Amino acid sequence: MSVSPMSNDNTIPIREQVEQALADNTPLSIHGSRSHDFMLADYALPNSIDMTTHHGIIDYQPSELNIKARAGTRVADIQQLLAEQHQRLPTDFMRCAPTSTLGGSVSIGHTGSARPFQGAIRDHILGAGLINGAAEVLKCGGQVMKNVAGYDVSRLLTGTRGTLGPILDVTLKVLPIAESQHTLMFESDENQAIQAMNQLAGQSLPLSACIYLDQQLYIRLEGTESVVNWARQQLGGEILHQASQFWDSIQQQTHAFFQSSHPLWRVIVPATSNRLELENHHHSLIDWCGGLRWVYASEITQSDFIHISNLGGFIENYRAARATHPAELMSSLQKQMHRRIKTAFDPQHIFNPALSSFE
Amino acid sequence: MAFDPLSGQFDFNDWDKQQVLQAMCTFMPSQNVLHLPSQLGPYECDGLSAYRKVPKMVVLPETIEQCQQVVRYCQQHSIPLIARGAGTGLAGGVLPVEQAIVLSLAKFNQITRIDPLQRIAIVQPGVRNLAISEAAAQYGLYYAPDPSSQIACSIGGNVAENSGGVHSLKYGLTVNNVLGLKIINSDGELLDIGGGECMDSPGYDLLALMHGSEGLLGIIVEVTLRLIPKPPSAQVILAAFNEIVDAGKAVRDIISGGIIPAGLEMMDKLAIQAAEDFVHAGYPLAQALLLCELDGTQSDIDQQMEKVKQILNDCNAHDIRLSKDDQQRALFWAGRKAAFPAVGRISPDYYCMDGTIPRQALPEVLGQISQFSEHYGLAVANVFHAGDGNLHPLILYDANKPGDLQKAENFGGDILRLCVDMGGTITGEHGVGVEKLDQMCHQFQTAELRQFHQIKAQLDHTGILNPGKAIPSLHRCAELGAMHVHNGQLPHPEIPRF
Incomplete structure (x- = not known):
């Protein structure tokens, strides 16, 4: 497929900006559409690289099941292009704004509801381009499904939030759009729902999402017509109409649940953990079959942190108040390993040193 | 210096066997320390048997603490250390190098826990791939990646090589089916990588970095795996x-x-x-x-x-x-x-390649392989994971015929360079080991190789973990480039040659 006419290759100016920052020893922050400013605004620097100007599809071969696009390409544009070929992104991308970019999605690394069934965004990254802290352009990975040559730097970039350098482009695996999709609803209490989601996920059913909100368990089925119909008969429940709008509203956080102005926390726990007994907890949405809990709580106390940590999970402030620095969630050895990786890519610590201090 | 982080070159001093033996025997029972020639033979190679070197010593620790003691000792004394699983790898990833101790994880062979509701298994690295699916079968679950050696290969080795298999087109590679690891770093410290029982972890994706790192960045001592329902x-x-x-x-x-x-x-x-x-x-x-x-x-x-x-x-x-x-x-x-094995019956020896190409390039690549076959006078049988573009040409040769092995290696090298030129890669699932170091110089530029060495230097600053594998030294690529000047363009021209 030919290169999109709306494309713009800004590799050279971005590289020059990095070179200049290195020469001046001035730290740089890197941003996409700024859809996650609620998490990252504290770390924004006056000297920044705007990746939204570096955009466009570089290569798309539907029969090869992959797409390569520049980091500033909007996720929505990629989805539209794929849909024209009856294909889709390989899993749900969280997309907090219509302008969300591919590079931003990878560098934040938050996957939507399909995570337990279709994998995380990182699972589908085949390759990536990066400018490191020596202002070198690196080509990591490739465009083929299997590739174990060299360290897996392209997947490592997931969740780095620009601290190892600007991601120039990403090659993603893509998948055919399923023939049929239906969502079933069941009334349930929270612990029963968590149990049911995990029991269902252990059976051979065409599930692609299980979430729980306001006493309702939502089960999304996806596959061929015949298997989805078979699963509907097996499971019963009530059909949710206009289901695709519902799921979009979860991935895009436009659903009423996400509109509250209270502090919102992102809690990661083992999927089978029972209802979280947090001290100031007042409303939650359970995603990822129980593995992700969106929780509104005015405050998270020390005993809450200990409770989550004892479960083997972690909790981060997602929206409102001060965002959680990743280093706050790590052991001292994990912080040390992050510092070493950071130094390997960016020895002068030019890329957002505050966000990647890991002290 | 024992290890030069910028070039990836190493030069380790000889060590006193009696002294090291004595130390190792304080860490673990003496029967777990192998040092007699009659004991060391099985560790001279992996599945790439064309390359062999008998190691000076092999240790078989039984606990994480014993592993940590070995690593700390080796770091302190600049002794290279090679972690070894079942030894079924096909790229020479665990080939002993001069002065190395082989650390076998064979005694880490227990499935610690299976949680059917959460659909995870926590296993020690020496557990065989197939044993996990066998143990999970009672719950209607299995572990999806199925390399052809699954009856024998161990899960720690699968992570180190990021193994695939016949079903990876639909169910992914090892990296897509592992949730967490416990590793020992080169300082002998134990740390958790990835989410463990959770589906996410804060910070960089270190779990991905560890997959396919061929024992160069840490020693895997526990693996948390995702299990999936068996299709009816x-x-x-x-x-x-x-x-x-x-x-x-x-x-x-x-x-x-x-x-x-x-x-x-x-x-x-x-x-x-x-x-x-x-x-x-x-x-x-x-x-x-x-x-x-x-x-x-x-x-x-x-x-x-x-x-x-x-x-x-x-x-x-x-x-x-x-x-x-x-x-x-x-x-x-x-x-x-x-x-x-069927091809093994019709030829005294065969050399198995592992390139990956975009699927659409298949007819052209097969055509080229058949031309190479004529050029070298060696037959080739093609077995192919067609769905994900992963080729396994088996080059037939006779190691007893002078020059045949060299011809087979040159033929293989041509195939791998062709895969790169078609937009693919030199290894889809077998890893680089020692086998494909030269082809790495063709796939990557100096900047990427230098970045790889910097990662290694940061995570293993004395360079003791499996030195000389997976990532070629920059000098090696420069020297190789000098031998393969194409159209007057010297690969890696920025590296000084001497």
């Missing part, structure tokens, strides 16, 4: 073609038709004949054979199988057979799964 049914369709190009088209059309088979495999004429003579699977005579497995509920399979049949017919398949039951399905697969 599976069926294989077999199709024979008179033209390899037609089989290639069928692969493309199946994938672009929106079907993701559980497995999609191809064999060429020589591989078909060898497999048929060996296991009598009843394969038809053909230039190419395609095996396509679909899994799921029976109605799902029936619906998709109709589409597959139509595509195969449209692509001129002359013999199409659908497995009637699990017994016949196993028979259809038997030939493919036995292809490597």
Whole structure:
């Protein structure tokens, strides 16, 4: 497929900006559409690289099941292009704004509801381009499904939030759009729902999402017509109409649940953990079959942190108040390993040193 | 200096065997420290038996603490350390190097816990791949990645090499099926990588970095795996073609038709004949054979199988057979799964390659391979994970014939460079080890190789963990470049040569 006419290759100016920052020893922050400013605004620097100007599809071969696009390409544009070929992104991308970019999605690394069934965004990254802290352009990975040559730097970039350098482009695996999709609803209490989601996920059913909100368990089925119909008969429940709008509203956080102005926390726990007994907890949405809990709580106390940590999970402030620095969630050895990786890519610590201090 | 982080070169001093032996015996029972020539033979190579070197010492710790003590001692005394799983790797990833101690994880062979509701297994690294699925079967679950050596290969080795298998097209590689690791770093410290029982972890994706790192960045001592429900049914369709190009088209059309088979495999004429003579699977005579497995509920399979049949017919398949039951399905697969040993019966030696290419390049690449075959005067049998573009050409040679091994290696090198030039890679699932170091110089530029060395230098600053594997030194690439000047363009021109 030919290169999109709306494309713009800004590799050279971005590289020059990095070179200049290195020469001046001035730290740089890197941003996409700024859809996650609620998490990252504290770390924004006056000297920044705007990746939204570096955009466009570089290569798309539907029969090869992959797409390569520049980091500033909007996720929505990629989805539209794929849909024209009856294909889709390989899993749900969280997309907090219509302008969300591919590079931003990878560098934040938050996957939507399909995570337990279709994998995380990182699972589908085949390759990536990066400018490191020596202002070198690196080509990591490739465009083929299997590739174990060299360290897996392209997947490592997931969740780095620009601290190892600007991601120039990403090659993603893509998948055919399923023939049929239906969502079933069941009334349930929270612990029963968590149990049911995990029991269902252990059976051979065409599930692609299980979430729980306001006493309702939502089960999304996806596959061929015949298997989805078979699963509907097996499971019963009530059909949710206009289901695709519902799921979009979860991935895009436009659903009423996400509109509250209270502090919102992102809690990661083992999927089978029972209802979280947090001290100031007042409303939650359970995603990822129980593995992700969106929780509104005015405050998270020390005993809450200990409770989550004892479960083997972690909790981060997602929206409102001060965002959680990743280093706050790590052991001292994990912080040390992050510092070493950071130094390997960016020895002068030019890329957002505050966000990647890991002290 | 024992290790130069910028070039990746190393030079370790000799050490006193008695002194080291004494130290190791304070860390673990003396029967777990092997040092006599009669004990060391089995550790001289892995599945790439063309390269052999008897190690000076092998240790078999039984606990994480014992592993930590060995690592700390080796770091303190600058002794290279090679972590070894089942030794089934095909790229020489655990080939002993001068002065190295081999740390075998064979005694870490316990499945610690299976949680059927959460669909995870926590296992020690020496557990065999297949043993995990066998243990999970009682819950209707299994571990998806299935390298052909799954009966023997260990899960720690699978992580170190990021192993794939016949079903990776639909179910992913090892990296897609592991949730967490416990590793010992080069300082001997134990740390958790990844989410463990959770589906996310804060910070960088260190879990991905560890996959395929071939024992250069840490020693894996525990693995948390994702288990998935076993599909209720599976069926294989077999199709024979008179033209390899037609089989290639069928692969493309199946994938672009929106079907993701559980497995999609191809064999060429020589591989078909060898497999048929060996296991009598009843394969038809053909230039190419395609095996396509679909899994799921029976109605799902029936619906998709109709589409597959139509595509195969449209692509001129002359013999199409659908497995009637699990017994016949196993028979259809038997030939493919036995292809490597089958080829081993028709040639004194074979050299197995592992390039990956974009699927659409298949006909061109197979055409080129057949030209190389004529040029070198060596036959080649092609076995191919067609669905994900992963080629396994088996080059037939005779190690007893002077010059044959060198010819086979040169032939293999040409195939791998061709894969890179077609937009692919030199290794899809076997890893680089010592085997593909030269081809790494073709796949990567200096900046990327230097970045790899910087990662290694940061995470293993004394360079003791499996030195000399996976990432070639920059000098090696420069020297190699000097030997392969193409159109006057010197690869890696920025590196000084002397």
